[in-house]
Amino acid sequence: MKTKILQMGADNFGAGGRSVIAYNLTRPLTDDFQVDFLAIGKLKNPSFHRIIEENGGQVQHVKEASSKIKRLRNIYSILKKEKYDIVHINADDAIEGLFNIILSKLVGAKIVLHAHTTSSSRGKGFVGRLKMLTARKIIKFLVDYKLACSLEAANYLYGDTDLSDVAILKNGIVINDFLYNEELRQKVRENLNIPVEATVLGTVGRMSYEKNPEFIVDLIHTFFLKVPNFYFIWIGDGEERANIETLLDEEIKLGRVLLLGKQEQPAQYLQAMDVFCYLLSMKDLES
Numbered sequence: 001m002k003t004k005i006l007q008m009g010a011d012n013f014g015a016g017g018r019s020v021i022a023y024n025l026t027r028p029l030t031d032d033f034q035v036d037f038l039a040i041g042k043l044k045n046p047s048f049h050r051i052i053e054e055n056g057g058q059v060q061h062v063k064e065a066s067s068k069i070k071r072l073r074n075i076y077s078i079l080k081k082e083k084y085d086i087v088h089i090n091a092d093d094a095i096e097g098l099f100n101i102i103l104s105k106l107v108g109a110k111i112v113l114h115a116h117t118t119s120s121s122r123g124k125g126f127v128g129r130l131k132m133l134t135a136r137k138i139i140k141f142l143v144d145y146k147l148a149c150s151l152e153a154a155n156y157l158y159g160d161t162d163l164s165d166v167a168i169l170k171n172g173i174v175i176n177d178f179l180y181n182e183e184l185r186q187k188v189r190e191n192l193n194i195p196v197e198a199t200v201l202g203t204v205g206r207m208s209y210e211k212n213p214e215f216i217v218d219l220i221h222t223f224f225l226k227v228p229n230f231y232f233i234w235i236g237d238g239e240e241r242a243n244i245e246t247l248l249d250e251e252i253k254l255g256r257v258l259l260l261g262k263q264e265q266p267a268q269y270l271q272a273m274d275v276f277c278y279l280l281s282m283k284d285l286e287s
Helices: 017-029 046-054 068-082 094-106 125-142 151-158 182-191 213-226 241-247 249-253
Strands: 003-008 033-040 059-062 086-091 110-115 145-148 166-168 199-204 230-235 257-261
Touching: 003 017, 003 068, 017 033, 017 086, 033 046, 033 068, 046 059, 059 068, 068 094, 086 094, 094 110, 094 125, 094 151, 110 151, 125 151, 145 151, 151 166, 199 213, 213 230, 213 241, 213 249, 241 249, 241 257, 249 257
Parallel strands: 003 033, 003 086, 033 059, 086 110, 110 145, 145 166, 199 230, 230 257
Antiparallel strands: none
C-alpha cells in the first residue's frame, strides 16, 4: 500500500501560485505515493481535478460551511477517515496554518509545514502580533518537518532565529513545458489576433496587491505610447481586475491588452511573448 499524503492550503487548482507549486513538486512522487489534495468551498477547476485523479490521487472536498468550527469538523472527519501518513500544509503565516496543524496532529499524521511568503494581511496591530507570536510558538512543537521557498519566508512563518532545521525548497517550473516552439508561437498569436511583427509583453499571476498590478499598468501605458505595434497579454484573475479594466479601458477596446483570466495551460501563451514580466510588491522568493 502506498504512503498517503494530503496537500492542504493548495486548493485553487491550476490557478493559484501555491496550488501550482504544490502540484509540480508532488508530480514526481505519484509512482510511489498517493498524493491527495484538500479542496474547500466551490470546486473551481474540475479538469485539474481529473489530472490529480489520473495520477492516482483524490480531491477531498469540504463544502463551504456555515461556521469555521463546522468546517474544521469536516476537515477533521476527512483526516480521521483517510488516515493520512503525511499532511503537507501550505501556508502564508503561522496563524493560517495553525488549525490544520492541530487537526493533523490529532489524527497522528506526520506534519510538513511549507512557508510561501514574507507577509500577509494577518498579524497587524497589537492583537494580531500577539496571535502571530502565539501561533509560531505552538507550531514549533507540533510540526515534524519545516519547508520554505526562501530564508525570508522561513523567518516570517517560523519566526526562529535559528533556521537550520528548515529545508529551503525554491519554487520552480517544469522546464519542458516552456521550451520554445515556433509553430506554437505563431498559432497562439494567430488565435489572439496578434500580428507576427508585434512586440508582445505579458505576465501570469493573480490580479492582487502582492503582484504589483499598478506598476504593470504604468508599464503598459508607457509602452503603448512609445512602442509601435505593442501588445500585452495578462493571464490571471483577482480582486484588482475591475480596477485594472478601468485603468486600461482604451487599450483593451483596441485589442492591444488581452486580459485572458485564469488559464489551465499558461505555458502556451508564454510562447507568444517576447518579454515576460514577473513583479511583486513583497520579497518572498529567491530568484
